[in-house]
Amino acid sequence: MIAHLPALVVLVPLLAAPICFIFSRSPAIGWVITVVSSWVSFAIACVMAVTLLNGGEIQYVFGGWAPPWGIEYVVDQLNLLVVLVVTGVAAVIFPATLKSVRPEVASHQLPLFFVSLLLCFSGLLGIAVTGDAFNLFVFLEISSLSTYTLISMGKDRRALTAAFNYLIMGTIGATFILIAVGILYMLTGTLNMADLAVRLPSLGDSRALQVAFAFTIVGVGLKLAMFPLHLWLPNAYAYAPSAVSAFIAATATKVAVYVMIRFLYSIFGAEFSFSEIFVQWLLLPVSVCAILFTSVVALFQHDVKRLLAYSSVAQIGYMLLGIALVNQTGLAAALIHLFNHALMKGALFLAVAAMVFRVGSSHVDQLRGIGRKMPWTSAAFVAGGLSIIGVPATVGFVSKWYLVLAAIENGWWWMAAIVLVASLIAVVYIWRIVELAYFADSEASETEVKEAPLIILIPIWMLVASNFYFGIHSSVVTRFAEGAAAMLWGQG
């Protein structure tokens, strides 16, 4: 039974999507199917987590074709962490979606909204569990195409241009990955990731291999919003329906970071990536720019969703920084932050979704005095903000602790200082919103703003609680992250 779980975790939402389509007359049925399938996937992920507590991997071979020829799904501690993040966040956020998107998405699109959401969900899971490079491209496109659709459903017309720009950038990125996979196939005659990892080192100093590497970095960099390639992200997150922003901000870029780690460490190998190509000298300046520059840009945003989007680009910088430090602690820090950031941004974006639900806008002027009208939602926003800043007892602290440790392990004190300075900038941009929410006089508005409905409030507080739970019991996550980091370095 355990052997079938890697396939089931993807297939449940994938098969739920057409079922959802059949019942597309009623959004409520679509919502129930979506929620149930996300819970089933999360349960499967938890069972796999228990199985892989002490390392090892679960392999699923499709159609009985043995691995280098057939497509296989492999779950080890590395992608299990990603599967847990995606399914966990989905299981918490999806229940809030129906209520939250009703005012934002046109009612005739609502049933199809859930179909797209399920396809996006299963695409992200597929990327995480597949052990086949071409299959990864296919799932990447499944998740991307459905994400473009979801973003375009936002009520502002700028959602359309945001989705269009993301489509152009995303397709270029995915096509770059397709080129890289093609070159790797030409060089080795295989598409299986494990098999590629075995065959690539014997190629030696090959120009074609270097080209494939470059296409991979740029292609995946576009997908994960690596600093100069992040331009699609702020608009996409700002104009998408709020619940969608919460889901994709928490999961989509994290999955792309996983793809980056998988390609750098497993497929090309740490030896090739860091000792021959020296990719860390690309990632290091890029991540430092992302951390400092986009944090500063976030200070000047007038829309809370945009502010959080820029903050996301900065947080992705932390993950890339962890990779660029080229040591085992750094890689573990990147993985821990991957998990933790999903929790904080999920909580923050969902809190903003609740505010948008009541107020109708996420512009800072509209949110004046929101702390008195929606105390629970605002408190959740503050708690999520503390986690972004990295206050002890939150998950943000754990991530930064590991990141600073990894920087010091390299003897780079200045890098530890940069991480701390960026945290101070985060204090400023979160404080700006807190000040508006609690200390500014509220504008007289014609509609009475009251606390968010429980169906949205409970998911927000579950995410907030997880921020504190994993901040205190951090060993649950660090165990998997350190195990995965040790495994990846062992291969390199």
Added chain:
Amino acid sequence: MSELFSLFNYWVVVFLMMCGFYTVIASGNLVKKIIGLNIFQTSVFIMYISVGKVTDGTAPIVSADFSVYSNPLPHVLILTAIVVGVATTALGLSLVSRIKDAYGSVEDDEILDADSDERGSK
């Protein structure tokens, strides 16, 4: 010179790829951008398909008369990628048609102007 010619499939691919890429970047018309994107993707499809050719190979249908076959795998892969490409183009064009409804234009600069006008009037 002979090396130049023996790699001609790659020249075709790179030429098409750059044509498509240039159209995506340089064209202000959203429909042209999507078509450029499509050409860009198609060039990669051709790259895959052309490397499936094995010298003196025949169609990959098992027969006692032949021992050398072309490699069918890249073709099968690209069948999938073509489906993805069609879906992307269809989605892109339907977005363009919705943008046309919302803005009354499919030109990049006019859409930007429309948005900044709206912001200015607020």
